[in-house]
Amino acid sequence: MSNPGLEMDEFHWLMDILQTVDIGLVVLDRQYTIKLWNSFMENHSGLRPDQAKEKNLFELFPEVEEDWFRKKAETVFLLKTRAFTISDQRPYLFYFKNNHPITGRADFMYQNSTIIPLNSADGSTHHICLIIYDVTQAAINKVDLAKTRSALIKLSNANK
Amino acid sequence: MSETLPPISLTEDERDCYQEITNVAMGQAADRLARLLNVYVILPIPNVNVIEINEFQMTLKAIDDTSSVSAVCQGFIGAGIAGEALLIFNDSSFADIATLLDYQGELDQHGELEVLMDVANVLNGACIQGIGEQLDIDFNQTHPMVLGQHCKISDLINSQEAKWQRTLAIEINYTIEDKNVNCDLLLLFTEDSVRHMNRLISFLLDD
Numbered sequence: 001m002s003n004p005g006l007e008m009d010e011f012h013w014l015m016d017i018l019q020t021v022d023i024g025l026v027v028l029d030r031q032y033t034i035k036l037w038n039s040f041m042e043n044h045s046g047l048r049p050d051q052a053k054e055k056n057l058f059e060l061f062p063e064v065e066e067d068w069f070r071k072k073a074e075t076v077f078l079l080k081t082r083a084f085t086i087s088d089q090r091p092y093l094f095y096f097k098n099n100h101p102i103t104g105r106a107d108f109m110y111q112n113s114t115i116i117p118l119n120s121a122d123g124s125t126h127h128i129c130l131i132i133y134d135v136t137q138a139a140i141n142k143v144d145l146a147k148t149r150s151a152l153i154k155l156s157n158a159n160k
Numbered sequence: 161m162s163e164t165l166p167p168i169s170l171t172e173d174e175r176d177c178y179q180e181i182t183n184v185a186m187g188q189a190a191d192r193l194a195r196l197l198n199v200y201v202i203l204p205i206p207n208v209n210v211i212e213i214n215e216f217q218m219t220l221k222a223i224d225d226t227s228s229v230s231a232v233c234q235g236f237i238g239a240g241i242a243g244e245a246l247l248i249f250n251d252s253s254f255a256d257i258a259t260l261l262d263y264q265g266e267l268d269q270h271g272e273l274e275v276l277m278d279v280a281n282v283l284n285g286a287c288i289q290g291i292g293e294q295l296d297i298d299f300n301q302t303h304p305m306v307l308g309q310h311c312k313i314s315d316l317i318n319s320q321e322a323k324w325q326r327t328l329a330i331e332i333n334y335t336i337e338d339k340n341v342n343c344d345l346l347l348l349f350t351e352d353s354v355r356h357m358n359r360l361i362s363f364l365l366d367d
């Protein structure tokens with residue numbers, strides 16, 4: 001037997017979790033109008049949901065390159081498969097400040113992103129969800145590793 | 161615990177079943193790629209094998225030992241089944257696939273990465289989702305990782321450091337009609353996943 005009280009609780013938990021996870025969530029419709037904006041996006045962009053919702057993504061964030069993003073997103077609408085972008089392709093979609101403003105060395109937040117189709121009850125896809133992950137630490141480590149590696153190669157060549 | 165279990169193997173029926181499941185999934189993937197690019201995608205018969213770690217390098221070399229390749233891998237996991245999808249792209253394919261994808265920018269290392277990721281998104285996603293649908297599993301997919309660009313296929317994976325003994329490998333070779341596009345998708349499943357999947361497909365085999 002389902003307990004309506006518990007279901008309500010669960011719904012509130014989920015909402016709380018949605019607002020607390022350290023992951024950006026944005027729901028977009030076919031015209032790239034923002035339909036959902038979670039607190040991660042709010043806190044990092046400085047825009048409240050009421051300032052972001054019903055606005056066009058590309059107008060609000062000119063740094064999101066329209067042609068590039070459309071190409072990825074259109075395949076999600078068309079094929080209903082997920083699309084992934086990694087920070088090796090472009091370091092960020094949204095220009096957000098680094099999460100470690102004092103100890104960190106990056107000027108901005110490196111981001112991976114996933115675009116997933118959101119299916120309506122009839123199976124058609126009119127909305128997509130853009131998920132933003134902060135991968136600054138991993139990206140910086142990768143840069144450091146490459147620097148160290150080339151320094152070592154230089155050293156070993158000098159010793160030959 | 162896993163050491164006490166006998167090494168995995170496939171019966172003829174099980175192999176056929178995996179081949180059929182893959183056929184359906186890659187058919188869907190090819191259909192999606194065809195719709196996206198407006199081309200005819202040629203489908204081969206997928207190769208299903210259980211391979212030992214020391215055979216893995218040979219399997220890779222058999223795919224392509226002469227030219228330079230670029231590769232991305234993507235993990236997937238769900239319902240006790242885990243593995244990786246490895247997309248290996250012959251470097252000479254980039255010019256044609258970039259034209260097909262209508263990629264405008266310069267085809268340097270960065271441009272090639274864009275193209276590689278776009279193809280990987282479609283092929284990996286459709287294949288993993290397709291197999292998942294047939295087994296009634298909603299797989300989680302990790303972000304793709306670049307294994308290497310412009311390298312020899314044998315340099316992609318260091319089998320000395322690998323943590324596994326044997327794997328179920330499903331190899332799919334995609335080519336596009338009249339175009340110089342050649343890429344290989346390897347679906348690699350861990351040993352414990354295969355035990356689990358053998359149980360799942362035994363229900364399919366019963367009917």
